[in-house]
Amino acid sequence: MPGLEHFLKTYLELTPPELEVIAKRFRHIALEKGAFFLQTGAFSDRLGIVEQGLVRIFLQTEDKEVTQWISTAGGLLTDLTGFVFGSPARWNMQALSDCSLWVIEKEAYYSLESEVPRFHHIDRRFVARCFSTLEDRIFSHLHMSAEERYQYMFERQPQLFNQVPLQYLASMLGMTPETLSRLRKKII
Amino acid sequence: MPGLEHFLKTYLELTPPELEVIAKRFRHIALEKGAFFLQTGAFSDRLGIVEQGLVRIFLQTEDKEVTQWISTAGGLLTDLTGFVFGSPARWNMQALSDCSLWVIEKEAYYSLESEVPRFHHIDRRFVARCFSTLEDRIFSHLHMSAEERYQYMFERQPQLFNQVPLQYLASMLGMTPETLSRLRKKII
DNA sequence: CTATCCACTTGACAAATATCAAGAATACAT
DNA sequence: ATGTATTCTTGATATTTGTCAAGTGGATAG
Incomplete structure (x- = not known):
């Protein structure tokens, strides 16, 4: 199984010593199926990386639950807005299966600024x-149909489609579960 | 007319001396109607703030032009991904009317790191x-209908609806010009 | 003033997607 | 294993949105 250092390297370009200092600040935790890593309204005072398992990022609106994203191995867990600005978290993050995570506290994260000279540069790129990922996603909603978004996601994250309840995938793609079910049938 | 310093303050929390140092690095330019501030594939080596006028941010796909956003006074002009990573710009940015802009070169922007001690913090929040703005937008596409997105945008940016060709607004909202025309009629 | 060019609107129709309800499959707990 | 959730699928239908084509209106150049 790829380790924390492997995942850090996929997000950030780091020298070996930087990697070591940063990795040391993470601790390893388990998150049981159904448990929340974060809840709407709480303080987003830590950042997690999924080692194993699936975590659903979602929000409750008046009429329905909206799944924003599902994080798989290597995926990021943080309410970035809350993490940066200290505002209450918008998102719920709940384990869909038993998970193991690497976690760094906000305080430890910021203290890296004084330990790793290039840290602000690293963080900024992070x-x-x-941002760039979200930009792609906005764009997909501006010019793709539900079917095209399905295909696009399926090509990029095929493993999700075996493991995640379809209702969540549907919401994450901006369509109803029935529509997703039909698209899937049509395409296979 | 609000000055550059006013707009900078809306993005960033700055002390008066910081504001002064940063503002000094911007220069004031005119952008004629139809002229491009940036084109797809070019280097995104500067960042602009709209003082006056309208700038459309868009991209050409095989089958259509997709308008991602329209920047009005105080709005930001940069291909952030390109600006940070040095990759070729994804977006075109074209003046819809005669515009005046404040512009800072990438090099000058980064040199602020050594002049303003808190700069990395400021930049990070920026x-x-x-990111946060895009997150809101993704969310709107996940749970709102075209009609709801229209209403939402109309409440937040009513000025756009007087000044911008509807075809661009439609694209930015992820719908056809005909649909936007009908929604508008229905709602008024 | 008039011709021309856009952008916008409207209508008729088609396609995509949502909704509601029922049934089938799957997972879960006892 | 068996019964019970829950989730997924399917069908019928409604609604929303898109497409295509024609018309209207307003701006602008000559």
Whole structure:
């Protein structure tokens, strides 16, 4: 199984010593199926990386639950807005299966600024990469149909489609479970 | 008319001396109607803030043009991904009317790191705010109908609806011009 | 003033997607 | 294993949105 250092390297370009200092600040925790890593309204005072398992990021609106994303191995867990601005978290993050995570506290994260000279540069690229991912996603909603979004996601994250309840995938793709079920049938 | 410093303050929390140092690095330019601030594939080596006028941010796909956003006074102009990672710009940015802009070169922007001690903190919050805006937008596509997205945008940016060709607004909302025309009629 | 060009609107129709309800499959607990 | 959730599928139908084509209206150049 790829370790924390492997995942850190996929987000950030780091030298071996930087990697070591940063990795040391993470601790390893278990998150049982059904448990929350974060809940709406709480303080987002830590950042997690999924080692194993699936975590659903979602929000309750008046009329329905909206799944924003499902994080798999290597995926990021944090309410970035809350983490940066200290505002109450918008998102719930709940384990869909028994998970193991690496976690760094906000305080430890920021203290890296004084330990790793290039840290602000690293962090900046990290946030910008998150931005870039969202930009792609917005774009997909502006010019793709539900079917095209399904295909696009399926190509990029095929493992999700075996493991995640379809209702959540549907919400994450901006369609109803029935529509997703029909698209899937049509395409196979 | 609100000045550059006013707009900077809306993005970033700055002390008066910081504000002064940063503002000094911007220069003031005109962008004629139809001219491009940035084109797809170019280097995104500067960041602009709209003082006056409208700038459309869009991209050409095989089958259609997709308008991602329209920047009005105070709005931001940069391909953030390109600006941070040095990759070729994804977006075109074209003036819809005669515009005046404040612009800072990438090099000058980064040199602020050594002039303003808190700069990395400021910059980080800036990027995170951009992220947060996109997150809201993704969310709107996951749970709102075209009609609801129209209403939502109309409440937040009513000025756009007087000034911008509807075809661009439609694309930005992820619908056809005909649909937008009908929604507008229905709602008024 | 008039011709021309856009952008916008409207209508008729088609396609995509949602809704509601029922049945089938699957997972879960006892 | 068996019964009970729950989730997924399917069908019928409604609604929303898209497409295509024609028309209207307003701006602008000559």
